[in-house]
Amino acid sequence: MGFGGARIYKTPDELRLMVRPGVVTAASLAAVRAAIRAGVTTLELDAIAERTIRGAGGVPNFMKEPGYRHTLCVSVNDEIVHGVPGDRVLQPGDIVSVDSGAEVDGWNGDAAITVVVPDPSRPELVAERQALADATEHALWAGIASLATARRLNDIGGAIEDAVDSRGEYGIIEDYVGHGIGRSMHEDPPVYNFRVRPSGPHVRPGLVVAIEPMVTGGGVDSHILADDWTVATDDGSDAAHWEHSVAVHAGGVWVLTAEDGGAAGLAPFGVVPVPIA
Numbered sequence: 001m002g003f004g005g006a007r008i009y010k011t012p013d014e015l016r017l018m019v020r021p022g023v024v025t026a027a028s029l030a031a032v033r034a035a036i037r038a039g040v041t042t043l044e045l046d047a048i049a050e051r052t053i054r055g056a057g058g059v060p061n062f063m064k065e066p067g068y069r070h071t072l073c074v075s076v077n078d079e080i081v082h083g084v085p086g087d088r089v090l091q092p093g094d095i096v097s098v099d100s101g102a103e104v105d106g107w108n109g110d111a112a113i114t115v116v117v118p119d120p121s122r123p124e125l126v127a128e129r130q131a132l133a134d135a136t137e138h139a140l141w142a143g144i145a146s147l148a149t150a151r152r153l154n155d156i157g158g159a160i161e162d163a164v165d166s167r168g169e170y171g172i173i174e175d176y177v178g179h180g181i182g183r184s185m186h187e188d189p190p191v192y193n194f195r196v197r198p199s200g201p202h203v204r205p206g207l208v209v210a211i212e213p214m215v216t217g218g219g220v221d222s223h224i225l226a227d228d229w230t231v232a233t234d235d236g237s238d239a240a241h242w243e244h245s246v247a248v249h250a251g252g253v254w255v256l257t258a259e260d261g262g263a264a265g266l267a268p269f270g271v272v273p274v275p276i277a
């Protein structure tokens, strides 16, 4: 999944074209979230997402990655990202990260959620996994909130790192990072989930990025499974992944892949998202 060479600042007209793919991506994840339960297969979730995207006039953009045939990546327990849908049956207590993306009229959305399957027989395991999922989601919103005021893009990595650290002893994956998004799903610039020395591009209207912290309950080393896609933790610890595509425009920031533009997630940070006019 390489980075395209597109210029990184979109025009106001291009930003408007990115609203619809964001909405369709959000709808696909809402449909999958509603279907997640013990007993469902990851391939069934994939079919639900594909139906939702195509029904809204979109195309599943993960299928445009060479060699990839699915709408979703579904990564379970020690799997971090890029899990391939198949006949795996979700079990009570599983922590499930679902990544989806839609292309509409040549423009892309990309987002991910992490859900814990209920398991009344193991409340401690469920609480531990939910805390990991919540810490990761909190870090995503902290990163988005920092984008609203940041002058340079890489400021948000520090905000994400601090937010994760505030929630406990977690590991932030460094081998995979967020990205610009537009006509291609993966574009420049890289978006780090941790402090880095270079300050990165200026944050100004037209910047659209997919911010996607990947956090584990243990170490940060990973490997790719025999399917050549799925990334899993070396130490077997659980992983969570949350992602939104976010636009910076003249009026402020707008979370393209959140049904409310990010209003609820940003409220704790005192940031009010502004619709793209």
Ligand code: MG
Pocket: 110, 111, 178, 179, 210, 212, 243
């Ligand atoms: Mg992404």
